[in-house]
Amino acid sequence: MKSCGTDEKVNVKPFAYAMSLIDGKWKMHILFWLWKRDVLRYGELKRSLETITHKMLSTQLKELEADDLIVRKEYSQIPPKVEYSLSGRGLTLMPVLQCLCEWGNCHIDDGKVPEIINGR
Amino acid sequence: MKSCGTDEKVNVKPFAYAMSLIDGKWKMHILFWLWKRDVLRYGELKRSLETITHKMLSTQLKELEADDLIVRKEYSQIPPKVEYSLSGRGLTLMPVLQCLCEWGNCHIDDGKVPEIINGR
DNA sequence: CCGGATCCTTTTAGATACTG
DNA sequence: CAGTATCTAAAAGGATCCGG
Numbered sequence: 360m361k362s363c364g365t366d367e368k369v370n371v372k373p374f375a376y377a378m379s380l381i382d383g384k385w386k387m388h389i390l391f392w393l394w395k396r397d398v399l400r401y402g403e404l405k406r407s408l409e410t411i412t413h414k415m416l417s418t419q420l421k422e423l424e425a426d427d428l429i430v431r432k433e434y435s436q437i438p439p440k441v442e443y444s445l446s447g448r449g450l451t452l453m454p455v456l457q458c459l460c461e462w463g464n465c466h467i468d469d470g471k472v473p474e475i476i477n478g479r
Numbered sequence: 480m481k482s483c484g485t486d487e488k489v490n491v492k493p494f495a496y497a498m499s500l501i502d503g504k505w506k507m508h509i510l511f512w513l514w515k516r517d518v519l520r521y522g523e524l525k526r527s528l529e530t531i532t533h534k535m536l537s538t539q540l541k542e543l544e545a546d547d548l549i550v551r552k553e554y555s556q557i558p559p560k561v562e563y564s565l566s567g568r569g570l571t572l573m574p575v576l577q578c579l580c581e582w583g584n585c586h587i588d589d590g591k592v593p594e595i596i597n598g599r
Numbered sequence: 600c601c602g603g604a605t606c607c608t609t610t611t612a613g614a615t616a617c618t619g
Numbered sequence: 620c621a622g623t624a625t626c627t628a629a630a631a632g633g634a635t636c637c638g639g
Binding site for chain 3: 533
Binding site for chain 4: 600601602603604605606607608609610611612613614615616617618619
């Protein structure tokens with residue numbers, strides 16, 4: 360039974376809000392790797408994401424940090440060393456990624472041809 | 480305890496595969512509305528998404544249909560009538576959206592300022 | 600090693616007009 | 620009503636150089 364009138368099953372705003380934080384092209388992928396590896400330096404992250412460029416990585420990292428989804432830890436030394444990890448708030452988002460991973464596992468070979476996967 | 484060697488907590492490919500299906504700018508939003516409303520005509524969908532353009536909507540719908548996440552039902556009549564809904568496969572993706580909605584609900588007023596929300 | 604700034608190319612998105 | 624096609628404007632992306 361649904362409450363008649365203004366709202367149905369789900370509300371738009373919480374969804375739209377969550378989407379606005381993660382809809383950058385690489386954000387989910389960055390969160391994924393930080394989840395998988397716990398802590399990564401800038402260069403490690405770049406290598407993990409393979410095809411991402413310098414510019415993209417730094418802008419996306421800054422936005423994620425501004426939204427308090429990741430934490431940036433800078434060591435004052437030369438050469439510089441910067442480590443990234445999930446923030447507490449970022450961690451709470453991991454069930455979503457978990458869910459997505461499970462879905463991928465179940466459906467990756469659905470009969471459909473995923474060229475994306477075979478591609479590289 | 481993690482299996483040492485090649486893989487850790489999670490695999491990349493299932494995640495990358497899932498991401499590849501939903502990373503279009505409007506895809507998640509379209510799936511969301513079809514979930515919320517069950518069935519929507521082309522025009523209804525367009526109104527629901529508010530700022531989406533004609534072109535975007537049709538291309539994203541075609542891709543979602545090609546990936547078997549939604550179903551397009553065309554009535555042969557004049558004026559034309561086309562209804563969109565989630566496919567069986569698309570439905571299995573809803574736990575992910577559910578999860579995202581719940582996260583949004585919990586974090587939408589985290590103290591952080593979501594201009595996105597206040598904006599309109 | 601990290602990452603900001605710049606220039607330039609490619610992609611994407613919006614507006615408009617047109618068809619069945 | 621539900622699209623497609625075309626043209627143009629805007630944004631994203633890549634390469635490179637520089638500086639802490």
